[in-house]
Amino acid sequence: MDWDWAFVREILPTLLEGVKLTILATLLGAAVAAVMGLVFALLRRSRNRLVARTTAFLVEFVRGTPLLVQLYFLFYVLPDLGILLAPLVAGVIGLGLHYGTYMAEVYRAGIENVPRGQWEAAKACNLTTTQTWVHVILPQAIPPMIPACANYFVAMFKETPLLSAITVLELMNQARSVANFNYRYLEPITLVGVFFLIISLVSVVALRMLERRFGRIG
Template identity: 60%
Template sequence: MNWSWDYVSEITPSLLQGLLVTVQITLISSVVAMAVGLFFAIAKMSANRWISRIAVMVTEAIRRTPLLVQLYFLFYVLPDIGIVLSPLVAGIVGLGLHYATYVSEVYRAGLINVPKGQWEAARACNLTGRQTWTQIILPQAIPPMIPPLGNYVIAMFKETPILSAITVLDIMGEALAQANFSYRYLEPITLVATGFLFVSLCSAAVIRLLENQLNLRAA
């Protein structure tokens, strides 16, 4: 197999478009994971046993089943009951919900690490539940969570190629489309690997920089 720079220049625009879709999916899925993960974490810590048990059961069910199976369920099974999702939406929902179960544990660990005295001080000041969470607890709990949350965002980015199984034209989907059309796999797959490596390294550097800034502030 010979490397062809002409073929590389021909397929690069499509792969760059696919990379933009991949980044878009990662960012939106991350927002979904962060929001739903926080909901799961608060539900798990609820004083109501039924709420906490249901939250644990739901998160464990999602975590213990493969992401690919969940994507197939969202894209191929839900239409049988009248719920039709586009490949992009199904991918975002599936990826976001799957990683929300892991993010919830990061949130829960961060919330548990907030000293009990802070909760007692909030009650002593007659703060409402909402004020306690938004003004006292979350501002202290979130900064230590940023490094592990950032690592999960990178993990989600590296997981996006699996979305090509439900016809999402991300960078992997575009690469497979080009490769299947020309029967040349060396260039597109190599470019995909290079793209993932470049973005992952840049993201890791940003996370380390942010972590260092947080450590300096804490010191």
């Protein structure tokens, strides 16, 4: 099968719409993962054993099951329980929850890396628990974690084709629809690879910049 540039020009707008949705799902999923990861990390440090152990079990359960199964559960099983989610919402929650459990370990390592003296100094200054976390601990813990979190961001981006399983019209789903409709797979699937490669390379460059910027702080 020969490469058809006219066909490429014809399908390019459709694929670009898929690229936009892929990037949107990745950004929203990363935001959810960042928040959920911090919540999980803090709950695992709770002095309440029930809370800490329940959170640890939930984290290990999510990490131990495939993302695709979790997406199917959110989109196809929850409606039977009366919870109906739009495809993109289910995809973002699935990505965010799944990668939030991994980022929780990154947060935990960063928090435990803060010297004990910083906790004692905050206590000596009569800071509240909230003030200690917001003004002392997190500002020191977060910068060294950014490169590791960025790695998960890139990994999440490359996992977005799984969202096609729950009818999200991201890049891979758009390409597959175009290919099935026209019975031509060379151009759309190749372009999917090219788009993912370009965006991944740009992300890697940004990651290297983050490592140079924040690695020294760590």
